[in-house]
Amino acid sequence: FPNRGVELISTEALRKIGRMTAIVELPESPVLTFHDIRPFLGRPYDHDFLWTNQKFYCSELIAQLLGIPPRPMVFSPKLWPPTYQRLNGLPGISPDGLFQSLGLPQEPRRHANRR
Numbered sequence: 001f002p003n004r005g006v007e008l009i010s011t012e013a014l015r016k017i018g019r020m021t022a023i024v025e026l027p028e029s030p031v032l033t034f035h036d037i038r039p040f041l042g043r044p045y046d047h048d049f050l051w052t053n054q055k056f057y058c059s060e061l062i063a064q065l066l067g068i069p070p071r072p073m074v075f076s077p078k079l080w081p082p083t084y085q086r087l088n089g090l091p092g093i094s095p096d097g098l099f100q101s102l103g104l105p106q107e108p109r110r111h112a113n114r115r
Helices: 011-017 034-040 058-066 082-087 095-101
Strands: none
16 A cells, blocks of 8 residues: 555555555465565665665566566556656556466456545
8 A cells, every 4th residue: 555555455455545446366376475575675665666775566566576577668548647757668567467467367357546
């Protein structure tokens, strides 16, 4: 969550922060332990969406945990606000890029809205 950085919270607590549109479960993905997650806890949210710093944005955190490398980011102007267009082509991983890397269907989605 942008204001709090990386933390472990329950699904119930997450629902109080914002609206979840989907929960994705990947049976073939590795089981992550607290040991795997510990290095990321307490790190700040990355408002600049850079792959090369010690801050994390949502899809970057998941990609790092699953060992997915960065790729040129793509933010469709049909789905994403104009502020995200400056990130097109930069190394990182957009939510759509993450879905593609995981072999999930590419269906139109809007970015998560916070309350």
